[in-house]
Amino acid sequence: xxxxxxxxxxxxxxxxxxxxxxxxxxxxxxxxxxxxxxxxxxxxxxxxxxxxxxxxxxxxxxxxxxxxxxxxxxxxxxxxxxxxxxxxxxxxxxxxxxxxxxxxxxxxxxxxxxxxxxxxxxxxxxxxxxxxxxxxxxxxxxxxxxxxxxxxxxxxxxxxxxxxxxxxxxxxxxxxxxxxxxxxxxxxxxxxxxxxxxxxxxxxxxxxxxxxxxxxxxxxxxxxxxxxxxxxxxxxxxxxxxxxxxxxxxxxxxxxxxxxxxxxxxxxxxxxxxxxxxxxxxxxxxxxxxx
Amino acid sequence: xxxxxxxxxxxxxxxxxxxxxxxxxxxxxxxxxxxxxxxxxxxxxxxxxxxxxxxxxxxxxxxxxxxxxxxxxxxxxxxxxxxxxxxxxxxxxxxxxxxxxxxxxxxxxxxxxxxxxxxxxxxxxxxxxxxxxxxxxxxxxxxxxxxxxxxxxxxxxxxxxxxxxxxxxxxxxxxxxxxxxxxxxxxxxxxxxxxxxxxxxxxxxxxxxxxxxxxxxxxxxxxxxxxxxxxxxxxxxxxxxxxxxxxxxxxxxxxxxxxxxxxxxxxxxxxxxxxxxxxxxxxxxxxxxxxxxxxxxxxxxxxxxxxxxxxxxxxxxxxxxxxxxxxxxxxxx
Numbered sequence: 001x002x003x004x005x006x007x008x009x010x011x012x013x014x015x016x017x018x019x020x021x022x023x024x025x026x027x028x029x030x031x032x033x034x035x036x037x038x039x040x041x042x043x044x045x046x047x048x049x050x051x052x053x054x055x056x057x058x059x060x061x062x063x064x065x066x067x068x069x070x071x072x073x074x075x076x077x078x079x080x081x082x083x084x085x086x087x088x089x090x091x092x093x094x095x096x097x098x099x100x101x102x103x104x105x106x107x108x109x110x111x112x113x114x115x116x117x118x119x120x121x122x123x124x125x126x127x128x129x130x131x132x133x134x135x136x137x138x139x140x141x142x143x144x145x146x147x148x149x150x151x152x153x154x155x156x157x158x159x160x161x162x163x164x165x166x167x168x169x170x171x172x173x174x175x176x177x178x179x180x181x182x183x184x185x186x187x188x189x190x191x192x193x194x195x196x197x198x199x200x201x202x203x204x205x206x207x208x209x210x211x212x213x214x215x216x217x218x219x220x221x222x223x224x225x226x227x228x229x230x231x232x233x234x235x236x237x238x239x240x241x242x243x244x245x246x247x248x249x250x251x252x253x254x255x256x257x258x259x260x261x262x263x264x265x266x267x268x269x270x271x272x273x274x275x276x277x278x279x280x281x282x283x284x285x286x287x288x289x290x291x
Numbered sequence: 292x293x294x295x296x297x298x299x300x301x302x303x304x305x306x307x308x309x310x311x312x313x314x315x316x317x318x319x320x321x322x323x324x325x326x327x328x329x330x331x332x333x334x335x336x337x338x339x340x341x342x343x344x345x346x347x348x349x350x351x352x353x354x355x356x357x358x359x360x361x362x363x364x365x366x367x368x369x370x371x372x373x374x375x376x377x378x379x380x381x382x383x384x385x386x387x388x389x390x391x392x393x394x395x396x397x398x399x400x401x402x403x404x405x406x407x408x409x410x411x412x413x414x415x416x417x418x419x420x421x422x423x424x425x426x427x428x429x430x431x432x433x434x435x436x437x438x439x440x441x442x443x444x445x446x447x448x449x450x451x452x453x454x455x456x457x458x459x460x461x462x463x464x465x466x467x468x469x470x471x472x473x474x475x476x477x478x479x480x481x482x483x484x485x486x487x488x489x490x491x492x493x494x495x496x497x498x499x500x501x502x503x504x505x506x507x508x509x510x511x512x513x514x515x516x517x518x519x520x521x522x523x524x525x526x527x528x529x530x531x532x533x534x535x536x537x538x539x540x541x542x543x544x545x546x547x548x549x550x551x552x553x554x555x556x557x558x559x560x561x562x563x564x565x566x567x568x569x570x571x572x573x574x575x576x577x578x579x580x581x582x583x584x585x586x587x588x589x590x591x592x593x594x595x596x597x598x599x600x601x602x603x604x605x606x607x608x609x610x611x612x613x614x615x616x617x618x619x620x621x622x623x624x
Contacts, residue, residue: 004397011394015380022382119376126342127395128367 008129012137013144016111020145030107031149034100038093038157047222048088051077080223082248083256090164090252093157095220098243100153101146101183102214106207108142109190113200131288135191135281142187147179154251165254174250174262178269182243185273188280195287220244239272294353295320295447295479296341301350303336303503310336312503313350318481318496323473325494326483327594333503334483335375338451341481342372355446368396371445375452377432381425385416385435388424389442396443403442410438414468430461437468448472450482454489466493487590497590499597506597511590518588518596519546521562523569525555528581538576542569 020027051073058066074084081091115121124134158164166172190207197203215221217231218240224232235241246265249257296318303311311333318324326334339345341354343363352359355369379388386407393403411417414434424432433453440448453469454462470493472478484490490497491511498508507514527535539548539557544565546558559565562585573580 007394007397011391014394015383015391018387019380019382119374119378120380122339122344122374122376123372123378124395125344126367126370126372127392128364128397129395 005130005133008133009137009140012124012133013141016137016141017144020141026107027149030104031100031153034096034103034153035156037099038089038096038153039160041221042089042092042096043160045092046088048077048081048086048091078256080225082253086252087163089157089160090162091248092221093153093160093162094247094252095218095244096157097150097154097179097247098182098218098240099215099220100150101179101243102186102211102240104146104149105142105183105186106190106211108138108145108187109194109207110200110203112138112191112194113197113203116198117200125288131285132281134288135195135284138191139184139187139277139281142191143180143183146183146187147176150179150183151176162252164251166251167254167257171250171257174266175247178243178246178250178266181266181269181273182239185239185269185276188273188277188284192280192284192287195284214238214240218244239269242266242268242272293320294318295322295355296324296481297353298337298341299351301337301340301352302348303333303340303345304348309503311340311347314500314503314505316498316505316508318479320479321473321477323469323480323493323495324482325490325497326481326500327485327487327490327497327590328483328500329485332485332500334485334500335451336503337500338372338449338481338483342370342449343367368443369446371440371443371448373436373440373448373450373453375455377436379424379432379435379439382423384421384423385411385427385438386420388435389439392439392442398443406442406444407438410441413441413471414438415464430457430464433457433461433465434468437465441472444476445478447479447481450480452483452485454484454486462489469493487594491590499594501598507593514590514593515588518592519558519560520587521559521565522586522588522592523557523559523562523566524582524584524586525557525580526553526582527555527578529577529579531577531579533576533578535578538572538578539569542572545569 053066053069053073061069077084077086112121115124121134125131193206194203197206213234217234218224218238219235220240224235224241227235242265246262246269249259249262249265294317296316298314298316301311301314302309314333314337316324326337328334336345340347341352341359343359343366346360354366357365357369359366379385380391383391389407389410390403393406398406407420408417411420414437416431416434416438419427419431424435427435437450437453440450450469454465457465466489469480469482473480482493494511496508496510497514499506499514507517509517525535525539535555536548536550539545539555542565544560546560548555548557550556559569566583566585570580570583
């Protein structure tokens with residue numbers, strides 16, 4: 001029985017991954033937006049540059065003034081961006097990894113709509129497989145896809161000049177675990193939406209509605225501390241905020257990283273994943289059983 | 292004789308639309324049973340209920356000895372479904388598509404390879420097995436779909452519009468495969484179609500369905516015979532002052548006579564024997580016949596008789612029309 005379920009899931013995940021690897025265009029499309037954001041926004045919108053004292057000013061001021069101004073700037077930097085010598089590109093490119101996970105999970109949700117539309121879902125429902133296997137396989141392949149694409153973007157960011165500071169081997173492990181948990185929650189959310197919202201158009205509408213707030217009401221692009229209080233409150237409920245912070249703690253803060261904050265972030269993402277996966281699978285399961 | 296499919300008072304309602312309206316039917320084991328009706332008549336809905344994809348609003352159906360609602364999982368193990376849509380994956384090869392299907396039916400790997408080779412052989416796709424499906428023609432896709440539905444050797448195979456949108460040669464080839472399935476594997480086949488000739492050529496028995504209701508259910512031969520044996524069409528060059536309709540009706544064995552567009556159309560019980568008598572009667576009274584045709588009724592006439600109209604064109608929802616257009620488009624690709 002258990003073995004049967006495993007074969008079902010393996011079969012379906014195998015299909016998803018084959019399709020994914022063989023349509024590089026789709027892979028490209030889900031990654032291109034975050035990468036363009038990263039390349040343009042990350043390089044042009046040099047938020048941290050504001051807090052740098054330019055060379056010509058530096059030579060004109062007396063040394064004790066520059067050191068004091070420098071100290072103030074460093075304090076602002078540390079308070080906003082975590083560490084004083086942070087450059088904006090490194091800051092936001094790490095944030096973008098969670099956005100890649102968001103977009104990829106969303107495309108997993110869309111794939112349910114296509115499976116329905118093309119009649120493939122019916123074929124699955126006519127087969128003697130557990131309804132749960134259909135959902136779990138979708139979620140699982142969503143996680144694999146998201147994490148793989150996020151890691152790919154991570155290397156791309158490094159090639160474009162992001163400075164990672166990895167204190168030990170546990171750090172990348174924590175980063176990948178966080179991405180997996182985030183993707184687990186988001187994939188479950190979007191896949192259950194994909195199963196419940198039968199029409200492709202309404203699904204698009206709902207996903208676009210969720211997409212931008214999740215991205216902008218988070219610390220992915222800028223520090224939460226720069227937001228007005230009400231937006232800070234929204235951001236503090238956004239799982240992406242915790243995932244992004246966990247990734248910064250593990251991948252870029254280096255010596256300044258705080259292990260207890262990292263663990264707290266990861267706990268928050270785990271909670272989010274656990275709740276959404278449970279609810280999502282239940283909702284999706286009911287959706288497949290109905291009618 | 293065991294019944295492979297039994298439906299008792301099956302009803303399916305979608306909102307206000309009664310898609311399936313009190314359907315009773317039984318299909319014997321090894322029978323090739325056809326569901327004939329226009330688009331939107333409730334054929335696919337019935338198939339979806341019988342293959343556990345939809346729950347009936349009321350009524351009961353037993354497929355392969357199992358109830359489709361309470362023993363759905365068992366039903367799924369014994370039936371194969373070849374849906375109307377092309378559901379094979381473009382990005383995968385024919386072989387991979389079959390392996391995927393085998394995985395869904397828990398067929399062990401080594402056995403799956405054997406089965407896949409067998410069904411590919413049956414539908415004549417062995418040479419194309421290693422190619423991606425996106426390189427296949429419409430007919431090849433449909434054959435692959437058929438092969439996928441056969442991989443787990445189902446007791447009962449459901450074919451929803453197996454030849455929709457295919458060209459004449461491909462249709463003939465698919466018919467041939469379906470006939471072979473029955474002959475070589477003894478499989479029960481339940482198919483839906485809106486092509487009269489397909490139902491006539493393939494099926495042991497046919498149910499004519501329209502607006503969710505079964506209008507007639509019998510063998511093609513009996514259905515045609517129920518209209519009277521033959522149809523005779525006459526054109527008269529010179530009526531010699533007689534009322535032709537009255538004259539024709541006096542001849543023994545002549546059923547209805549209808550006059551339209553200069554042609555007398557009569558249904559006759561035993562055309563082969565009645566035709567000479569008929570001609571004799573007419574000639575004796577001095578009537579000159581300019582043209583005479585005798586034909587056997589086709590299922591088109593049967594359909595017309597039972598539903599009061601010819602097979603109508605698609606009037607389904609936008610979504611349905613879109614689906615069909617896409618299916619046809621993919622077939623032609």
